[in-house]
Every structure is written in C-alpha cells, then in structure tokens.
Amino acid sequence: MVSKDQFRTAMSKFATGVTVITTIDENGQPHEMTANSFTSVCLEPPTILVCAGHTTNSFGYLDKNKKFGVNILSTGQQELGAYFAKRPEQQDGSAVYSYAYGDSELPILEGSLVFMGCNVVGEHIYGDHTIFVGEVEELMVASDDSPLLFFDSKWYDPSSS
Ligand SMILES: Cc1cc2nc3c(=O)[nH]c(=O)nc-3n(C[C@H](O)[C@H](O)[C@H](O)COP(=O)(O)O)c2cc1C
Known part of the structure; x- marks a missing residue:
C-alpha cells in the first residue's frame, strides 16, 4: 500500500512549470x-x-463558471506562485499584481509568460480531485522570460547557475 506521504514525495521529484489558474468568485x-x-x-x-x-475554492468556481484562465509563471513571479498557493483567508494582502482582460473576460495575470483562456469541455471526478478539460479559446504568448520551475518542493530559476 502506497501512503499519501510516499506518493507526495515521489511526485515532488517530477520537475514542472508553475501556473496560476484564474477564475471569478461568487462576488464577481x-x-x-x-x-x-x-x-x-x-x-x-x-x-x-x-x-x-x-477542498479548494477554485474547484467550486471552475465547476460553476465552466471557464478558467491558465497563466504560466515566469521566474519573476515566484512570490505570486507562493502567495496563490495560500487560501484567501491566509493571504495578507501583501502581493503586488494586476490584471488585464481579453475576449474571454477571464483575469490575465500581468507578467506571465503565457495566458490561455479555456472553456470547460469535460470534467472527470477521481478520488479527491476533479480533472477539468479545457478547450483553449484565447491565447497570448506575452513574454520571453524564463519559466518558474518547481522541483522537490522548491522553486527554481533555470536561467540562474
Ligand atoms: C507548486 C504548487 C502546485 C500546486 N498545484 C495544485 C494543483 O494542481 N491542483 C490543486 O488543486 N492544488 C494545487 N496546489 C495547492 C493550491 O494552490 C492550494 O490548495 C490553494 O490554497 C488553493 O486555493 P483556493 O482554495 O483559494 O482555490 C499547488 C500548490 C503549489 C505550491
């Protein structure tokens, strides 16, 4: 039997980029x-x-709105990556960021490498998560900066030696 901790540690060895998923809450x-x-x-x-x-707020908003934005973070956005991993009640208001809006009317996090505005075209509940499949309706490649990476529970800048 594989424990939750064993599985989490194993998955932490898979290096990834980092996104911020943007949606609209119940107050708009x-x-x-x-x-x-x-x-x-x-x-x-x-x-x-x-x-x-x-257990995330985002799950409810994606399920209700049927659309979401994907913002691929640059290395300069590490603090935002950490900030938006906190639930709203744990956020202290210290983060500095701004939004633009395009055709999809989804929040575009300024300074991101890429924005994708997506319509939910499929949902699959499995265990404690739901897989949201999104068709990309709006696309912006905004920056040539380096991507923010996440590996072994730490942030990395691939451009620094
Ligand atoms: C690098 C990193 C990646 C994460 N990836 C996911 C993810 O793919 N899906 C998810 O549900 N939570 C993920 N989380 C955790 C959420 O960001 C965290 O639970 C957040 O507080 C949820 O916010 P919300 O409840 O306001 O939507 C990740 C956290 C970090 C630090």
Missing part, C-alpha cells in the same frame, strides 16, 4: 490558485487539463 471578483497539474491533452482542438482538489 478574480480568484487565483497556484497549480502544476496542468498539461496539454491534444492539438486539435487545442485542449489542456488541470486537476483541482475538492
């Missing part, structure tokens, strides 16, 4: 969640997925 305000379960699904149509834990 932007909501953010750091996520690294993001991956592409297929090219035609352009489709991605992200997994949201059932």
Whole structure:
C-alpha cells in the first residue's frame, strides 16, 4: 500500500512549470490558485487539463463558471506562485499584481509568460480531485522570460547557475 506521504514525495521529484489558474468568485471578483497539474491533452482542438482538489475554492468556481484562465509563471513571479498557493483567508494582502482582460473576460495575470483562456469541455471526478478539460479559446504568448520551475518542493530559476 502506497501512503499519501510516499506518493507526495515521489511526485515532488517530477520537475514542472508553475501556473496560476484564474477564475471569478461568487462576488464577481478574480480568484487565483497556484497549480502544476496542468498539461496539454491534444492539438486539435487545442485542449489542456488541470486537476483541482475538492477542498479548494477554485474547484467550486471552475465547476460553476465552466471557464478558467491558465497563466504560466515566469521566474519573476515566484512570490505570486507562493502567495496563490495560500487560501484567501491566509493571504495578507501583501502581493503586488494586476490584471488585464481579453475576449474571454477571464483575469490575465500581468507578467506571465503565457495566458490561455479555456472553456470547460469535460470534467472527470477521481478520488479527491476533479480533472477539468479545457478547450483553449484565447491565447497570448506575452513574454520571453524564463519559466518558474518547481522541483522537490522548491522553486527554481533555470536561467540562474
Ligand atoms: C507548486 C504548487 C502546485 C500546486 N498545484 C495544485 C494543483 O494542481 N491542483 C490543486 O488543486 N492544488 C494545487 N496546489 C495547492 C493550491 O494552490 C492550494 O490548495 C490553494 O490554497 C488553493 O486555493 P483556493 O482554495 O483559494 O482555490 C499547488 C500548490 C503549489 C505550491
């Protein structure tokens, strides 16, 4: 039997980029969640997925709104990656960030490498998470900066030696 801790440690050895998933909350305000379960699904149509834990606020907002934004973080956004991994009640208001809005009317986190505005085209509940499959309706490649990486529970800048 594989324990939760063993599995978490094993998965921490898989290096990933980092995204912030943006949605709209029950008051019509932007909501953010750091996520690294993001991956592409297929090219035609352009489709991605992200997994949201059932205890997250984001799960409820994605399930209700049926759309979400994916912001791929740059190295300069490490503090935001850590900040948006906290639940709103744990956030102290110290983070500095701003949004733009495009055709999808989803919050675009300024300074990100890439933004994808997605419509939910599939949901699969498994265990304590739901896999949200999103068709990419809006795409912006905004920056040539280095990507923020996450490995072994730590942040990395691939451009620093
Ligand atoms: C690097 C990193 C990646 C994460 N990836 C995910 C993820 O893919 N899915 C998820 O549900 N939570 C993920 N989390 C945890 C959420 O960011 C965290 O639970 C957050 O507080 C949820 O916010 P919310 O409840 O306001 O939506 C990740 C955290 C970190 C630090």
